[in-house]
Amino acid sequence: MRIVCPFCGERELGEFTYLGDAKPVRPEAGASEDEVFDYVYLRDNVAGETNEYWYHGGGCRAWLKVTRNTLTHEISSVEPAAGAGAAKVGA
Amino acid sequence: MVEFSWAPRSPLEHALVTGAHGTRGIEAGVSLTEIRNFDLIQVMARRGKGAELAKAAKARFGVTAPDAPKAVQGKDATLIWSGPDQFFVLSAGGKHTLQTLVPALSGPASLSDQSHARVLISISGVKARAMLAKLSSIDLHVGAFLIGAAAATSMDHTSVTLWRGNDRPDGLAVFNLLVFATFAESLWHTLLDSAAEYGVAISHSEELA
Numbered sequence: 001m002r003i004v005c006p007f008c009g010e011r012e013l014g015e016f017t018y019l020g021d022a023k024p025v026r027p028e029a030g031a032s033e034d035e036v037f038d039y040v041y042l043r044d045n046v047a048g049e050t051n052e053y054w055y056h057g058g059g060c061r062a063w064l065k066v067t068r069n070t071l072t073h074e075i076s077s078v079e080p081a082a083g084a085g086a087a088k089v090g091a
Numbered sequence: 092m093v094e095f096s097w098a099p100r101s102p103l104e105h106a107l108v109t110g111a112h113g114t115r116g117i118e119a120g121v122s123l124t125e126i127r128n129f130d131l132i133q134v135m136a137r138r139g140k141g142a143e144l145a146k147a148a149k150a151r152f153g154v155t156a157p158d159a160p161k162a163v164q165g166k167d168a169t170l171i172w173s174g175p176d177q178f179f180v181l182s183a184g185g186k187h188t189l190q191t192l193v194p195a196l197s198g199p200a201s202l203s204d205q206s207h208a209r210v211l212i213s214i215s216g217v218k219a220r221a222m223l224a225k226l227s228s229i230d231l232h233v234g235a236f237l238i239g240a241a242a243a244t245s246m247d248h249t250s251v252t253l254w255r256g257n258d259r260p261d262g263l264a265v266f267n268l269l270v271f272a273t274f275a276e277s278l279w280h281t282l283l284d285s286a287a288e289y290g291v292a293i294s295h296s297e298e299l300a
Contacts, residue, residue, distance in 0.1 A: 007175050008160055008243060012228045015245050058245035060160075060174035080175070 004078050007060045015058030022051040022065050022081075047071055053081060101127050101295070102210050102272040106279045109294050113287030120218030120289030123282060126211040128297045129183050131269070132192055133203045136176035140199035144176070151195045152180075162241045162254035162267075169299070171254055171269075172241050179205070179252065179269070183299045210275035212268045212282070213296075215259055218289035219266060225285045229253065233264065247281045249274045 001013045021043050027035045044050075047070060054064045063081035068074070101107070103125050111119065134156075136144040141158075148156040152165030157172035168182040180187050189204040196202060214223065220231050226246040230236060241254035252269040259265055270278050283291060 011244070014228075014248070058248075058250055060243045062175055 001073055003054060003066060003075060005056050005059060005064065006078055006080055007062055008056065011059055015056060017055040017057050019053035019055060022053045099207060101125060102275045103279055106276045107293060107295060112283055112291040112293055114290040117290050119216060119292035121214065121216040121222050121286040122292045124213040125295040126213055126299060127295055129181060129206065129211055129299060130185065130188050131205040131209055132180040132187065132189055133173065133205050134178055134180060134196055135201045137199055137201060141176045143199035147196050147199055160241045162239050171252060173243055173252055208272050209269045210272055214266045214268060215263050217263065219264060222286040222289060223266060226281065247278060249278050
């Protein structure tokens with residue numbers, strides 16, 4: 001598997017580290033215990049397209065948001081995660 | 092009382108043995124030269140200050156700092172892309188040190204002195220590409236990795252900054268490699284193993300190519 005880093009171009013998988021699901025959003029302060037439990041522990045086991053965080057630690061050290069199909073491993077989009085490369089995401 | 096020595100020493104001091112290595116009796120196919128006593132400053136834009144840093148860097152170095160994987164030759168310095176909104180300033184002879192760059196760039200950027208934190212290795216020779224191809228997944232073909240091309244990548248699971256400098260006077264390509272000081276000895280042995288079959292000429296120098 002190869003990932004096209006938006007900063008470096010196409011690179012081999014060994015340069016990247018998988019963090020996990022990019023979908024969970026940290027609940028607001030004062031959220032219920034169930035919401036926090038869901039955020040911390042519960043993950044969907046999707047057969048199909050997922051959004052994931054990957055880290056290009058063996059390269060430009062940017063965090064990336066990768067859209068990948070878990071059935072085919074096809075990657076349909078790679079974009080900088082918020083905060084990575086201020087110029088590109090305007091954050 | 093322990094006596095300390097603060098004289099800078101190369102992390103390759105013990106590993107690097109000048110002279111020939113590997114196959115003998117042929118002209119060395121690979122030259123490995125460690126460049127010593129350089130100044131290396133990492134410059135990283137503060138959040139949202141990328142454009143401001145680009146302006147300040149242009150005023151300071153007379154060239155546009157790289158915003159893509161490239162190495163740019165500026166006034167007395169090479170600017171090497173190291174990631175989004177960040178680059179290295181490589182120079183020699185105290186022309187661009189942390190002390191001199193902070194007043195010019197610390198508004199829009201964070202600076203960090205990496206002069207003694209990296210080892211700089213210059214690789215050339217007729218078999219330089221063949222030897223690097225064993226370690227790198229980057230396409231280093233003459234038409235793909237042009238003079239001034241750079242990459243933040245990994246070799247032998249070690250993070251490196253790789254860029255192609257100006258060709259040697261004999262027309263052969265020169266690849267420059269920055270590696271973390273504490274990983275340098277390990278990568279050095281890997282480089283030697285990779286190059287041994289072609290014959291290696293090992294040296295060190297204080298001249299930035």
